[in-house]
Amino acid sequence: EAQVTQNPRYLITVTGKKLTVTCSQNMNHEYMSWYRQDPGLGLRQIYYSMNVEVTDKGDVPEGYKVSRKEKRNFPLILESPSPNQTSLYFCASSLSIRPAETQYFGPGTRLLVL
Amino acid sequence: RKEVEQDPGPFNVPEGATVAFNCTYSNSASQSFFWYRQDCRKEPKLLMSVYSSGNEDGRFTAQLNRASQYISLLIRDSKLSDSATYLCVVIDRSGAGSYQLTFGKGTKLSVIP
Numbered sequence: 001e002a003q004v005t006q007n008p009r010y011l012i013t014v015t016g017k018k019l020t021v022t023c024s025q026n027m028n029h030e031y032m033s034w035y036r037q038d039p040g041l042g043l044r045q046i047y048y049s050m051n052v053e054v055t056d057k058g059d060v061p062e063g064y065k066v067s068r069k070e071k072r073n074f075p076l077i078l079e080s081p082s083p084n085q086t087s088l089y090f091c092a093s094s095l096s097i098r099p100a101e102t103q104y105f106g107p108g109t110r111l112l113v114l
Numbered sequence: 115r116k117e118v119e120q121d122p123g124p125f126n127v128p129e130g131a132t133v134a135f136n137c138t139y140s141n142s143a144s145q146s147f148f149w150y151r152q153d154c155r156k157e158p159k160l161l162m163s164v165y166s167s168g169n170e171d172g173r174f175t176a177q178l179n180r181a182s183q184y185i186s187l188l189i190r191d192s193k194l195s196d197s198a199t200y201l202c203v204v205i206d207r208s209g210a211g212s213y214q215l216t217f218g219k220g221t222k223l224s225v226i227p
Contacts, residue, residue, distance in 0.1 A: 033215075042219030043158070043201070050212065090157055097213045103150075103203075105157035 002027045004106035006091050012112045013081055021076045021109050023091030029104070031097040032074040033058065034066065036087040037108075043090070049074055050097060081113045116141045118204050120218035128226050131192045135221045137202030138184040145213065146205040147178055147185045151198045152220065158201055161187075192225045199223070 004025045013019055025032065033048035035058075045058030049068040063085055065077040074093075078085060089109045094101040117140040127133045139147075147164035162169065164176040164185045175188040189196055199220040208214040 035217075037155075040219070043217040045215065056212075088155060102148075102160045103158075103215070105159070107157055108155070 002104075004091055004093050004104050006089075006106035006109050008109060009107060010110045012114065014114050015082055016080050019078050019081060021089060021111070023074045023076065023106060024072050025093040025104070026072065027093065027095070027104065028071065029093035029095050030071070031095070031101070032068065032091065032093045034064070034074070034076045035090045035092065036060065037090060038087050046076070081111075083113045085111065086113045087111060116144075116204070116206055116214070116216050118202060118216045118218040120202055120221045122219060123222040124224055125221065126224045126226055127192055129192055129194060132188065132190045133192055133223065134186055134188045135200055136184050136186050137218050139204045140183070141204070141206050142180075142183060144204045144206050148203040149176055149185075149187050150201040150203055152201055153198045161200070189223075194225050194227060197223055197225045
């Protein structure tokens with residue numbers, strides 16, 4: 001089944017404790033991205049990757065890192081999480097970033113930083 | 115900064131009603147437009163693309179007005195299952211071979227029995 005998977009789905013952590021949220025897609029998509037969704041603010045892009053070893057900042061990259069060593073995986077790293085990073089996170093992928101391509105989203109990761 | 119604006123709602127409509135949402139965008143050179151649907155904090159899923167000539171998929175009709183820089187979504191004969199948040203998405207060119215997606219904040223629809 002074609003899908004985007006994220007792990008963990010739910011995470012409670014404490015300020016400053018490094019964490020990684022994994023994202024994997026099995027559709028051989030070139031383009032992958034991370035979003036956070038907050039009430040009243042909608043979906044905001046954190047980072048995106050056009051292809052392996054090519055990553056770039058989105059609208060809200062501060063406090064996050066990403067890597068794209070393999071085509072299928074695009075982990076999101078919070079080196080020192082803070083409470084303002086409490087949010088719902090979505091990973092998404094598409095075949096490419098040509099304008100007509102559909103974005104496929106993972107199921108989301110709910111993060112609470114205490 | 116490119117802006118995509120939607121009326122947040124909520125739109126509360128009875129079953130069978132026709133409801134329309136608009137989404138305005140700030141960049142006159144925007145390339146592509148989509149409507150996504152998001153159920154209760156689940157992941158967004160593509161509802162339909164929006165073509166210049168307008169397009170229809172069953173009870174759903176999407177239109178683009180480039181002169182006034184807005185897209186619209188019309189839902190006819192609303193069903194309870196249409197209750198969701200509807201997100202508009204605008205894609206802009208951001209450099210050579212690169213594009214940027216901007217999501218609206220969504221319009222919440224509640225269809226009432």
